Amino acid sequence: MDRTAQLTARRTEHQVVYDPPPPTGSLHVRAVRVLEGNWTGTSTVPSPSLYPHQWSWDSAFIAIGLRHSSPLRAQTELETLLAAQWTDGRIPHIVFNPSVPLDAYFPSPDFWRSSTAGRAAGAPRTVQTSGIVQPPVHALAAWLVHRADPGLSRARGFLTRVYPRLAAWHRYLLHRRDLGGGGLVSVVHPWEQGMDNSPCWDAPLARITPAPARSFRRADLGHGAPEDRPTDLDYGRYVRLATDYRDGAYADGQGEFAVEDPAFNALLVASEHALARIAQELGAAGTARHARAERLTAALVERLWDPARGMFLCRDVRGPGLIPERSVSGLIPLMLPGLPPDVAAALVRTLTGPHFGLGAATRLVPSYDLLGEAFDPHRYWRGPAWFNTGWLLERGLRTHGERARADALRSALLGTADATGFAEYVDPYTDAACGALGFSWTAALTLDLLRSDEGEDRG
Numbered sequence: 172m173d174r175t176a177q178l179t180a181r182r183t184e185h186q187v188v189y190d191p192p193p194p195t196g197s198l199h200v201r202a203v204r205v206l207e208g209n210w211t212g213t214s215t216v217p218s219p220s221l222y223p224h225q226w227s228w229d230s231a232f233i234a235i236g237l238r239h240s241s242p243l244r245a246q247t248e249l250e251t252l253l254a255a256q257w258t259d260g261r262i263p264h265i266v267f268n269p270s271v272p273l274d275a276y277f278p279s280p281d282f283w284r285s286s287t288a289g290r291a292a293g294a295p296r297t298v299q300t301s302g303i304v305q306p307p308v309h310a311l312a313a314w315l316v317h318r319a320d321p322g323l324s325r326a327r328g329f330l331t332r333v334y335p336r337l338a339a340w341h342r343y344l345l346h347r348r349d350l351g352g353g354g355l356v357s358v359v360h361p362w363e364q365g366m367d368n369s370p371c372w373d374a375p376l377a378r379i380t381p382a383p384a385r386s387f388r389r390a391d392l393g394h395g396a397p398e399d400r401p402t403d404l405d406y407g408r409y410v411r412l413a414t415d416y417r418d419g420a421y422a423d424g425q426g427e428f429a430v431e432d433p434a435f436n437a438l439l440v441a442s443e444h445a446l447a448r449i450a451q452e453l454g455a456a457g458t459a460r461h462a463r464a465e466r467l468t469a470a471l472v473e474r475l476w477d478p479a480r481g482m483f484l485c486r487d488v489r490g491p492g493l494i495p496e497r498s499v500s501g502l503i504p505l506m507l508p509g510l511p512p513d514v515a516a517a518l519v520r521t522l523t524g525p526h527f528g529l530g531a532a533t534r535l536v537p538s539y540d541l542l543g544e545a546f547d548p549h550r551y552w553r554g555p556a557w558f559n560t561g562w563l564l565e566r567g568l569r570t571h572g573e574r575a576r577a578d579a580l581r582s583a584l585l586g587t588a589d590a591t592g593f594a595e596y597v598d599p600y601t602d603a604a605c606g607a608l609g610f611s612w613t614a615a616l617t618l619d620l621l622r623s624d625e626g627e628d629r630g
Contacts, residue, residue, distance in 0.1 A: 236615025
């Protein structure tokens with residue numbers, strides 16, 4: 172039996188972690204209900220049981236969808252997140268809800284100790300946060316939210332208030348996180364890139380001595396199949412990295428883990444273009460920001476493009492260089508309009524070729540190489556298909572004139588969200604639901620894709 176057949180047949184006994192609720196009402200109505208159920212009054216949790224706080228890039232994607240049902244809530248979502256920004260400019264990856272018990276999620280506020288360990292970096296005193304960051308989707312989200320209801324946005328001074336914070340966020344990334352010296356941003360923890368358990372991190376993480384298992388208690392294993400989650404060894408390394416960063420007062424550039432990631436940097440490019448548009452809306456020139464976005468795109472191609480593999484790779488700044496693993500992260504730059512045409516064409520070929528199989532072996536985009544030794548169709552970011560990466564790639568296909576493929580991917584994303592009860596992620600071969608159901612960014616991006624299905628410009 173060849174590897175593809177083995178993986179397709181593998182673990183056929185695996186069931187959906189939670190039974191999806193029976194469909195009632197239209198897909199739009201059900202997506203709105205998910206977001207209403209996960210709304211706290213000021214922000215939206217990704218999942219009430221598994222992720223009971225506010226997450227940074229989740230909130231950006233959630234706002235993109237919320238703009239279609241409640242532009243005011245979409246603005247509030249981003250404003251709540253930005254209110255927890257540190258004075259050095261970083262937007263923390265978690266803003267903790269003080270009413271949630273400490274043992275509901277790990278690492279909890281008492282682990283991060285943001286108000287004390289982060290004092291030198293300007294952590295807020297009145298709200299507890301983590302000390303690491305997540306991908307910079309926020310300026311793109313703010314621009315799309317503004318476009319959904321410009322009148323409301325202008326009346327509330329939405330862009331006027333968020334622009335300085337977004338500009339400070341980008342300054343932090345560009346000035347404090349260029350750890351490789353080549354103009355790109357480095358992540359200093361796998362959680363920062365958002366694709367926590369990707370095989371791209373295996374080699375850099377191998378240098379990290381894991382924290383003892385007795386030093387932490389994993390809350391995630393009580394909410395899903397343990398075999399789908401990161402291993403205890405990997406988790407111990409995550410904890411060690413976070414502990415060392417905290418104990419170093421969240422100063423950048425000192426740790427053993429620093430990786431330039433294609434998706435993180437591509438999202439920064441997209442958000443730089445969005446910041447330029449926001450600046451123009453506010454009466455300033457956006458020329459310098461568009462030029463910076465173009466320079467970042469050139470650096471992305473120069474440092475992370477691998478023509479032999481036809482995709483972008485991660486670069487280990489503390490190690491030997493490019494990491495030879497094919498991850499969905501290396502396809503995300505397709506969303507950038509300024510890519511060289513030959514690079515964009517190669518990305519489409521890779522996306523639809525045997526390593527990711529879009530339109531042939533798979534309907535959605537797997538998070539990792541179907542032919543890779545580390546591929547697992549159910550384990551967190553080591554193979555399953557996620558809705559936010561699918562949404563980004565649908566935009567990328569459309570940006571580069573691949574309308575038929577974009578339409579097919581949009582249809583598959585909508586159909587799978589519908590059939591799985593807005594699952595967190597799915598098996599890329601069978602579309603079976605994995606993780607939490609009623610997941611917020613799945614519901615939110617469903618709302619955005621539905622507008623495209625109705626022929627509306629999504630910005």
